[in-house]
Amino acid sequence: MEEELKDIALDEQQEYVINMGPQHPSTHGVLRLVVSLKGEIVKNVQPHLGYIHRGIEKMCESITYPQIIHLTDRMDYLSAHINNEAVCLAVEKALDTEIPDRIKVIRTIMSELTRIQSHQLWWASFGMDLGGLTCFFYGLRDREKVLDIFEETCGGRMIVSYNCPGGLMYDIHPNFQKRVKDFIKYFRKIIPEYDQLLSGNVIFMERSKGIGRLSLEDAISYGVTGPSGRASGFSCDVRKHEPYSAYDRVKFNEVLRHDGDTYSRYMVRIDEMRESMNIIEQLIDNIPEGPYAVKMKPIIRLPEGEYYQRVETARGELGVFIISDGNKNPYRVKFRSPNFVNLGALNHISKDFKIADLVAIGGSLDLVIPDIDR
């Protein structure tokens, strides 16, 4: 490790190199950033990966399709439900299974709840990164209310494993609709509180406006998706462009901003929470009747071929690519994880900003490290 650092230091003689991470509270996990500095100004950021590489893609090759669900949960644990959905949709697409409306609607509601709780946690930790500890308490207070809904229906708090190929593990709890409606009523009142606390805060705006600007061209060429891409004006919402589950029957706006700085990335997520609530409100009263799962074969074998399915997680576009050779195990599975791609833009957008801004920029990209390393 030391020799490595020395090499970098020799290359750019005027600069000195510091190591951020792998154990650093604002890298949100075990990301290691080797930062070249000139005084306080960031000149180069080199992310080092692999500190949480668990070999999930390789593991998928030796387990069956329903078992993959439990590994995708642990990739991007904040959008666990959406990750599961991606695998399920890919398997269902390969088998040409017709999915009843009830399942589609419940999946959509669950996905949006997942998105809300993910953004809440992001809001909490982003505020904390910039020195506002109050955000942490407010954000996690409201997140527990979503987790309660998950717990009642799925049995798990965060890692739910509620989807399975062909439908859902169990039917929704009788209280589900009431609790979701209560939550939305409650959270509609809370979001202005978030705005008061952080969005309109002068110190916060000073630290986020104009910081880490990512232009539309760069966002497209780096492939930055999700709220970070949409903050640069890149219309990349998979829910809109390639609707899956029940997204084709709801009306919602794709939240777009055009500044591309840290503040727009922040505002996109805040607005997305509102949009998610709109989507849930349209669906929650008319969940169709029907079975909660389609009967699948006990051992699922996909026909030979290649299958790709993409979904919109809370962080961007997740793609699942499965190659099957006709066995009960996939031949190869590849995840196109949004965080890995978004991280690529970090060096570009944090150049020539202060090192304290690097924390803000990293926070605004909302990285989840196990999703990067898989």
Place this chain on the structure above:
Amino acid sequence: MGIKGIKKEEFKDNESLELLKESGSNVLLTSIDDVINWGRKNSLWPLTFATSCCGIEMMAAGAPRHDFARFGMEVYRASPRQADVIVVAGTIVNKMAPVLKRLYDQMSEPKYVVAMGACAISGGPFFLNSYSVIKGVEHVIPVDVYVPGCPPRPEALLYGMLQLQRMIQTESIKSRKNRNLSHDSK
């Protein structure tokens, strides 16, 4: 004497912990131990160390609903030099193991380790088939308390931390030395 807010009757398992202490030591030593242990157990500061999903539940344990701070664990320290307990929250892979060992070495005595979640205990869901995951954090650093679950609920972590407090309560200056010796030889 029970731990703050929890009656002794609720701890029916691990009876031997308190028995260990009762088996003979002089009055002076035990009184000093009592004072020291009281101080230690009521201000356990954890290190902000989270590798994966369990870290989120650890955050939730510090958040308003579950509120760690009731038991004196409110301050998460970013530097290992200021922390008393390292909660290993998440999977440890081969590349991370030397870093974890270094973090543990940097912590000042007395230090404790809580292995949180299935990954830290045994590799958990990555036990089979994974080529890079360390099968249990005890191969790297000595563990005091195991908290099972994938991920454990915040309540489970709280219970684990209370068990750790109870363990600290039975410590004596003498046994502490022995403990360090046994850990060094590992």
